[in-house]
Amino acid sequence: VSRGPLEGRHVLVTSGPTHEPIDPVRYLANRSSGAQGTAIAAALRDLGARVSFVTGPATVPPPEGVEVIAVETARQMRDAVQQALPADAAVMAAAVADWRVTNAGARKIKKDGSGKPPVLDMTENPDILAWVSGLTDRRPALVVGFAAETDDVIENATAKRARKGCDWIVANDVSPATGIMGGTENAVTLIRQDGVQEWPRMGKDEVARRLAREIARALA
Ligand code: C5P
Numbered sequence: 001v002s003r004g005p006l007e008g009r010h011v012l013v014t015s016g017p018t019h020e021p022i023d024p025v026r027y028l029a030n031r032s033s034g035a036q037g038t039a040i041a042a043a044l045r046d047l048g049a050r051v052s053f054v055t056g057p058a059t060v061p062p063p064e065g066v067e068v069i070a071v072e073t074a075r076q077m078r079d080a081v082q083q084a085l086p087a088d089a090a091v092m093a094a095a096v097a098d099w100r101v102t103n104a105g106a107r108k109i110k111k112d113g114s115g116k117p118p119v120l121d122m123t124e125n126p127d128i129l130a131w132v133s134g135l136t137d138r139r140p141a142l143v144v145g146f147a148a149e150t151d152d153v154i155e156n157a158t159a160k161r162a163r164k165g166c167d168w169i170v171a172n173d174v175s176p177a178t179g180i181m182g183g184t185e186n187a188v189t190l191i192r193q194d195g196v197q198e199w200p201r202m203g204k205d206e207v208a209r210r211l212a213r214e215i216a217r218a219l220a
Contacts, residue, residue: 004046014093014094016037016057018057019056022120032095034056035058035184039208042065045066047213054081056072069084075126081128088141147172148172149171167192190211
């Protein structure tokens with residue numbers, strides 16, 4: 001039996017995009033592949049953690065050896081996270097849709113011949129990271145959020161850490177020119193209370209292994 005530093009620990013990971021229905025055949029989505037969250041779940045598993053992996057409809061397959069909870073919408077993701085708690089740590093790597101369609105119907109929207117497109121009314125989704133961070137009961141000892149930014153990465157991510165109330169933020173530059181979104185590499189900055197660490201550009205697997213080691217150190 002291999003024993004790692006996270007043996008006996010339970011870590012929750014959210015990953016992938018969410019899909020928000022417009023009608024039974026259409027949805028709003030984003031370009032998250034789930035690659036980074038999947039790599040993080042695998043790295044935590046490799047250090048001995050029991051991992052609950054709450055994933056939206058990702059394009060990469062989930063890792064083996066973790067408990068996979070597949071969801072579609074932000075609200076389903078929130079419910080699955082609630083079910084999976086308590087945990088020692090939570091890593092929220094999902095690209096949760098900020099809004100859902102308020103008037104999503106049970107019937108396919110059809111062209112009505114008037115030439116007028118339908119109007120989609122939107123409602124804000126629950127912020128799962130902020131909610132978990134603010135729990136008084138069952139709050140994981142360590143809550144890690146992500147911040148996908150296209151400009152002023154450190155400044156925006158530092159503000160996000162404060163706003164969400166999480167312990168760490170993993171900030172990444174997702175400007176299209178970086179090729180990070182959907183790619184195999186990532187360039188991240190780890191923002192904690194005690195300072196900022198800029199990591200060199202490396203594979204998402206290596207980012208995951210480093211982050212898992214930092215989590216193990218923090219929980220030790
Ligand atoms: O607000 P923003 O989407 O930029 O924040 C990103 C971080 O917040 C990520 O860790 C993401 O998983 C989390 N998040 C969440 N629920 C939301 C929106 C974002 O958990 N509704």
